[in-house]
Amino acid sequence: MKTYLFPRLNSANSKLLAEKYSQLSPVQISECNVWDALEGVTYAPTGGVKLSEDGLSSLRSELLSLARGEGFPDSRTLEGQRSFDLKLSRRLLNLPIVNAETLRDEVWAYLTCRLVPEIVAWRFGREDDEGWKTSPERLLPGVRNAFQRLWWRVAILRDPTNEEDELWLLDSTAGGLTEDNFVQLLERPGISTYRNLTQTIAHEFVRYRQFVKSTENLSEEDLLREAMVRISRLGAFANLDAIPEEKRLDSIRNIFAERILAHGGRVPSPGRVYRGFAARQLSTVDLPSSTSNQHEIQGVKELRALLGDDTNELDCIWKLYFGDGTVRDAQTSTVKWYDARATNPNRSEWRLYYPAKKTPMEKAMEGDMVLFASLIGEDRVHAFILPKGTPIYLQVRGALDAIGVSEDVPDEIEEYLREQLHRRV
Known part of the structure; x- marks a missing residue:
């Protein structure tokens, strides 16, 4: 797949647009947004082929089509939100972008503040007595950016060993993780920056969560939350990403097993497959x-x-x-x-x-x-x-x-x- 340099939106312009669009509904944003405006937009100066205006227009149309399939701009359901996130994640997996560009906050700011801000407002906004409100952090770059957070999930949790669906961990209907699980896993910088460690935790959580039903009062969310606290503590004394895989597996399995046993549950010994x-x-x-x-x-x-x-x-x-x-x-x-x-x-x-x-x-x-x-x-x-x-x-x-x-x-x-x-x- 041929890759391109994507536009970058500078911090000053992204903050202005985020403040403006956080007060508007998806329809209002569609009416006033000039997605192809060049103000505040730059490209990487180190060379490479820029994604053309036609390419950007095609990407915008494709993303809007994904959103319309789940009710954009007038309706939204919890199931539709999950479905859209999964479809968008699959699209981001095949985004024709130079790898280094995905690490630039300005690229994600362009996508959410300039290319398709109405999708962000539809996905995360709420209407109250004062009008439509969307948290600016969903538009601005960072771990809670509407698109950047999904790309990070794809980059960290993609499982090439699964021939049927390498993004199965992102699909809660196929035995993957829930939104609460993603927050616990990926919004801890001391852990989520290490791909091998995060994948190990995710796979072992999926493996051990079935034993929650044998406990007295432990939920799946509580199991992961308690395990992450202990893994974070352990990480302060040992680099869990650098140790041999077998030792890392044993450490993570022991933590999950210990939490289930602590709540009165039954669980196989950590080495069991x-x-x-x-x-x-x-x-x-x-x-x-x-x-x-x-x-x-x-x-x-x-x-x-x-x-x-x-x-x-x-x-x-x-x-x-x-x-x-x-x-x-x-x-x-x-x-x-x-x-x-x-x-x-x-x-x-x-x-x-x-x-x-x-x-x-x-x-x-x-x-x-x-x-x-x-x-x-x-x-x-x-x-x-x-x-x-x-x-x-x-x-x-x-x-x-x-x-x-x-x-x-x-x-x-x-x-x-x-x-x-x-x-x-």
């Missing part, structure tokens, strides 16, 4: 090549304990292994967990339906073991298919026989899943 597992020795009826042709795995009680008593569709990451532990086939598909006897009040028969094709189950054989496991903080399931009689099969089978059925993931299985299966490519 897996929430639970279930093993199934495959029989003829479990396989797609069977005469029943149902492509379903019988819901043994361990599998039911893992997946619950509610009908659900979820992603399943399948891996079929050779006997030496290397991956033979790996695919992802959607599976359905359902009760085939749901209409019968006196009987239940749970099954896991999987596609007939595009899963390694096509290559599995009767007697092989499929080991289902779910990670803490994830809504998907992993399925490890181990060929019967091979070393990898015997090692897992031996561990299962030794520990029997357990509510929690045994240490032997946890270690094996982490070291021998899940981390293999």
